[in-house]
Amino acid sequence: MSIYFLCLVLLSIGVYCILRKRNLIKIVIGLGIIEYAVNLFFILVGYRMYGRAPILARSEEILNMVDPLVQALVLTAIVIGLATTALIVAIAIRIYEKYGTFDITKINKLKG
Amino acid sequence: MLPLFVAIPLAAAFIISLIGKRYQRAGDVLANLSSLVLLALSFFAFLSLNSHSSNILVYKVGGWIPPIGICMVLDGLTSFMLITINLVSCLVTIYSISYMEKYTSKYRFYSLFMLMLAGMNGVIITGDMFNLFVFLEIASIASYALVAFGTESDELEASFKYAIMGSVASSFILLGIALLYSYTSSLNMADISAVLAVKGDSNIVGFISVLFLMGFGLKAAIMPFHAWLPDAHPSAPAPISAMLSGIFIKTLGIYALLRIFFNVLGVSSTLLFLLIILGIISMSAGAFLAVGQRDIKRMLAYSSISQIGYIIFAVGIGTPLAIFGGLFHLINHAIFKSLLFLNSGAIEYSTKTRDLDQMGGLGKHLPLTGYTSLVGSTSISGIPPLSGFWSKLIIIVAAIQAKYVGFAVIAVLISILTLAYYLKLQRKAFFGELNKRWEKIKEVPLSMRLSMVILSVLCIIAGLILIPGLRGFIQQAVDVILVGKQYAGIVLGAVQ
Numbered sequence: 334m335s336i337y338f339l340c341l342v343l344l345s346i347g348v349y350c351i352l353r354k355r356n357l358i359k360i361v362i363g364l365g366i367i368e369y370a371v372n373l374f375f376i377l378v379g380y381r382m383y384g385r386a387p388i389l390a391r392s393e394e395i396l397n398m399v400d401p402l403v404q405a406l407v408l409t410a411i412v413i414g415l416a417t418t419a420l421i422v423a424i425a426i427r428i429y430e431k432y433g434t435f436d437i438t439k440i441n442k443l444k445g
Numbered sequence: 446m447l448p449l450f451v452a453i454p455l456a457a458a459f460i461i462s463l464i465g466k467r468y469q470r471a472g473d474v475l476a477n478l479s480s481l482v483l484l485a486l487s488f489f490a491f492l493s494l495n496s497h498s499s500n501i502l503v504y505k506v507g508g509w510i511p512p513i514g515i516c517m518v519l520d521g522l523t524s525f526m527l528i529t530i531n532l533v534s535c536l537v538t539i540y541s542i543s544y545m546e547k548y549t550s551k552y553r554f555y556s557l558f559m560l561m562l563a564g565m566n567g568v569i570i571t572g573d574m575f576n577l578f579v580f581l582e583i584a585s586i587a588s589y590a591l592v593a594f595g596t597e598s599d600e601l602e603a604s605f606k607y608a609i610m611g612s613v614a615s616s617f618i619l620l621g622i623a624l625l626y627s628y629t630s631s632l633n634m635a636d637i638s639a640v641l642a643v644k645g646d647s648n649i650v651g652f653i654s655v656l657f658l659m660g661f662g663l664k665a666a667i668m669p670f671h672a673w674l675p676d677a678h679p680s681a682p683a684p685i686s687a688m689l690s691g692i693f694i695k696t697l698g699i700y701a702l703l704r705i706f707f708n709v710l711g712v713s714s715t716l717l718f719l720l721i722i723l724g725i726i727s728m729s730a731g732a733f734l735a736v737g738q739r740d741i742k743r744m745l746a747y748s749s750i751s752q753i754g755y756i757i758f759a760v761g762i763g764t765p766l767a768i769f770g771g772l773f774h775l776i777n778h779a780i781f782k783s784l785l786f787l788n789s790g791a792i793e794y795s796t797k798t799r800d801l802d803q804m805g806g807l808g809k810h811l812p813l814t815g816y817t818s819l820v821g822s823t824s825i826s827g828i829p830p831l832s833g834f835w836s837k838l839i840i841i842v843a844a845i846q847a848k849y850v851g852f853a854v855i856a857v858l859i860s861i862l863t864l865a866y867y868l869k870l871q872r873k874a875f876f877g878e879l880n881k882r883w884e885k886i887k888e889v890p891l892s893m894r895l896s897m898v899i900l901s902v903l904c905i906i907a908g909l910i911l912i913p914g915l916r917g918f919i920q921q922a923v924d925v926i927l928v929g930k931q932y933a934g935i936v937l938g939a940v941q
Contacts, residue, residue, distance in 0.1 A: 378627040413582045431598040
């Protein structure tokens with residue numbers, strides 16, 4: 334149970350980071366924390382205590398195995414997260430070139 | 446046939462990015478060709494669906510039987526959405542031939558455009574939760590890049606804002622999928638629905654519903670989650686604004702909400718009432734914010750929020766007539782909002798400005814843009830013979846029948862407000878004194894005119910969908926929503 338709670342704490346740290354930080358790069362890091370908290374939760378969903386990899390061998394019987402499906406899904410999610418992060422960091426760098434700052438409160442041309 | 450809806454745009458995106466630099470015209474040719482083929486395919490899918498007795502087609506990816514493998518499902522709602530998407534995207538690619546000339550590296554635009562189209566078609570056609578998430582992210586990432594395509598300061602700022610909010614929304618959707626998987630041990634939508642029917646309701650389903658409402662609600666720009674839209678849609682190049690406002694928010698937002706709530710999780714009266722409230726809030730706040738705008742595309746973006754409110758409101762009422770009206774308004778809004786954004790693009794193309802106060806009298810020099818924009822504006826504000834009137838009328842009648850008279854009155858008042866700000870747009874942009882600066886401007890090139898004229902003709906004739914012979918086009922989509930959780934049995938039954 335406590336491990337799920339820690340996962341929630343990680344998620345909250347990410348949300349806090351996005352909502353409160355003013356530096357663009359820190360916001361991107363916050364986004365990464367959120368993504369990893371969700372991925373971690375997804376892995377925990379399929380985890381079994383003392384489980385093992387579900388590889389079927391002759392002469393062996395697997396009693397307690399980890400769900401492999403969620404691991405495949407999380408790998409996909411990580412790749413998607415990587416693409417998003419790379420794109421957002423690229424945009425942040427271009428913003429720095431245009432505005433000369435990473436401070437989100439000074440990047441405010443769009444209003445209304 | 447079904448995988449082609451994803452495969453064709455993906456292949457086009459890949460080939461364009463590979464050879465686009467060497468052969469400048471390759472992007473134009475390939476993108477237009479593949480979007481035309483997709484349009485033809487979606488009509489073909491509609492026809493083959495109707496000739497099929499069970500009204501559903503399921504494709505098993507890789508030959509795996511659905512609860513284990515991924516499946517693609519073609520039913521009434523799917524084919525309705527596919528026609529809407531591919532119709533608009535086909536006309537938008539024709540428009541971009543001329544419009545995108547002023548940008549460098551046009552082939553990258555087409556490549557991203559096709560990627561976004563692949564993502565949207567994938568979201569529509571898939572029958573698997575995680576697959577839906579993957580396609581949703583493909584479409585979203587392509588759209589973040591497309592919003593920033595001009596790489597000017599405000600475009601980058603809008604794109605950053607949009608990307609952060611969109612990614613957080615995606616994370617919440619993934620969290621919802623994780624919880625759903627842990628509860629039902631399945632990712633197939635039909636199977637999830639079947640398992641939930643056996644296991645019964647529990648608090649976790651309510652929590653998952655909230656996560657999905659938040660995630661897909663942000664993609665649909667329903668009011669409390671709308672903050673990205675008025676920045677992102679005006680900043681993008683005009684064809685992309687048309688795509689984003691016309692179909693992107695409906696595919697990733699409304700379609701996904703409809704499919705998941707009605708067919709997978711099941712709706713409760715609380716959820717429907719919540720949708721009504723959200724719809725009313727978006728409808729009114731979007732309209733009030735649109736009135737004060739000076740930037741023409743920003744006004745259209747707020748108007749999108751308002752019209753999305755109408756659709757969500759109609760879905761929330763939940764009677765067959767209301768859902769019919771909501772879906773009718775969805776396709777109408779896809780047509781006239783993309784038309785209006787293409788008009789604003791034509792104005793920007795000729796005058797290099799989006800400020801309404803600097804325009805005036807453009808109707809004399811841009812007659813075609815003026816007339817088509819007039820058709821779009823009158824249609825969206827609900828002037829009788831045009832399509833927008835019929836869909837709003839159906840929604841309001843359905844609201845009165847369902848005893849939501851107060852909300853129906855609000856919907857009528859907001860419709861009048863819509864007329865007010867579109868009249869303001871028309872008067873400031875196309876009528877009145879000609880500003881001296883625009884003496885020399887000329888009408889836009891042929892490809893832009895062509896797609897604007899086709900869209901405005903569609904605007905006029907879309908009301909014909911209501912006549913009994915053609916009504917089946919929307920009715921079959923409504924039927925899919927109304928079967929609710931029997932969807933599971935229909936899909937799984939079609940597999941065997």
